Amino acid sequence: METWARPARSANRYSRQVLFQEIGEDGQRRIADQRVLVVGVGALGSVSAEMMARAGVGELHIVDRDYVDESNLQRQSLFDEDDWRGGLPKAVAASRKLSRINGDVSIVATVADVHAGNVLSLMRGVDLVLDGTDNFETRYLLNDASVKSGTPWIYAACVGSYGMSFVVIPGRTPCLRCFMEDEPPPGTSPTCDTAGVIAPVVHAVAAFQVTEALKILAGREEALLGEILSLDVWRGSLDRFRPASARSECPACGRREWVYLGGEQGSRAVTLCGRNAVQVRPSTTRTMELEGVAVRLGKLGEVTVNAYLLRAKLEGRELVLFKDGRAIVHGTDDPAEARTLYSRYVGN
Numbered sequence: 001m002e003t004w005a006r007p008a009r010s011a012n013r014y015s016r017q018v019l020f021q022e023i024g025e026d027g028q029r030r031i032a033d034q035r036v037l038v039v040g041v042g043a044l045g046s047v048s049a050e051m052m053a054r055a056g057v058g059e060l061h062i063v064d065r066d067y068v069d070e071s072n073l074q075r076q077s078l079f080d081e082d083d084w085r086g087g088l089p090k091a092v093a094a095s096r097k098l099s100r101i102n103g104d105v106s107i108v109a110t111v112a113d114v115h116a117g118n119v120l121s122l123m124r125g126v127d128l129v130l131d132g133t134d135n136f137e138t139r140y141l142l143n144d145a146s147v148k149s150g151t152p153w154i155y156a157a158c159v160g161s162y163g164m165s166f167v168v169i170p171g172r173t174p175c176l177r178c179f180m181e182d183e184p185p186p187g188t189s190p191t192c193d194t195a196g197v198i199a200p201v202v203h204a205v206a207a208f209q210v211t212e213a214l215k216i217l218a219g220r221e222e223a224l225l226g227e228i229l230s231l232d233v234w235r236g237s238l239d240r241f242r243p244a245s246a247r248s249e250c251p252a253c254g255r256r257e258w259v260y261l262g263g264e265q266g267s268r269a270v271t272l273c274g275r276n277a278v279q280v281r282p283s284t285t286r287t288m289e290l291e292g293v294a295v296r297l298g299k300l301g302e303v304t305v306n307a308y309l310l311r312a313k314l315e316g317r318e319l320v321l322f323k324d325g326r327a328i329v330h331g332t333d334d335p336a337e338a339r340t341l342y343s344r345y346v347g348n
């Protein structure tokens with residue numbers, strides 16, 4: 001006689017993923033037991049984080065330095081007009097949405113810039129890192145941190161209608177620096193801000209990134225493609241090519257020299273590519289009393305504030321100040337000018 005028992009809610013929830021033979025019950029148990037960090041929840045990070053939450057990972061960590069802008073809504077699928085009008089940091093808006101998507105998953109959200117001083121602590125205890133960044137500097141930093149700590153990460157990038165993805169498993173596959181030893185000089189690669197991007201390529205690249213992630217999380221590493229995947233949704237092309245093997249003279253996985261981890265950790269101002277904006281980071285993280293700053297700056301210009309950030313229009317520029325003391329200055333590409341504005345209005 002067949003008996004039928006009503007499955008527990010969580011069993012039903014993942015039933016279609018469990019029915020997929022390549023994952024099965026054992027794979028699902030493994031997935032539920034692991035921690036994934038998504039670095040950057042812009043376009044790719046939004047889509048990948050959503051699929052990770054729906055897949056039922058144990059813990060989903062997200063980190064992002066930016067806030068929701070109107071121009072994000074065309075492709076950054078975790079955000080809506082309320083998030084933009086509310087001026088929410090992406091990590092906060094994404095965390096709220098992800099919690100509503102899957103209450104089983106613990107979401108750990110951090111509003112911060114990922115840099116040499118915090119990347120290893122952000123990665124501590126994490127089983128897999130997904131690249132949702134939009135710049136090479138952070139990817140090379142992730143690569144150093146991944147190889148040093150032995151944590152797999154999955155590169156993904158897209159611009160225009162073109163994208164690519166590949167998996168780095170320290171000790172088993174080549175790393176980013178095995179085949180691209182140094183980051184391309186600034187301004188030599190097209191970016192979303194100079195060449196635009198359409199939403200479908202984001203979803204296509206995220207599909208491959210997350211599929212490889214599911215293989216790793218479900219314990220099916222033998223099924224990994226082991227190749228660099230590139231695609232163009234406009235042209236309808238999909239190419240796979242085998243990366244050169246790991247090089248013993250690779251500065252990261254061969255010689256274990258952590259150039260990027262040893263990078264500048266002090267205060268700095270970096271131009272945010274193509275955005276006519278500069279991020280200014282103080283030398284130490286501090287907790288800003290935004291309400292107090294708002295009262296002070298409100299006498300000098302138009303100021304709005306929420307629980308996470310403050311916006312002030314000053315000297316024809318817009319300064320967005322986060323609680324950790326970081327600021328994004330809009331209306332300039334000049335780091336020196338942004339620093340000056342920062343020290344004049346926020347202090348050192």
Ligand SMILES: [Zn+2]
Nearest residue numbers: 175178250253
């Ligand atoms: Zn390498």
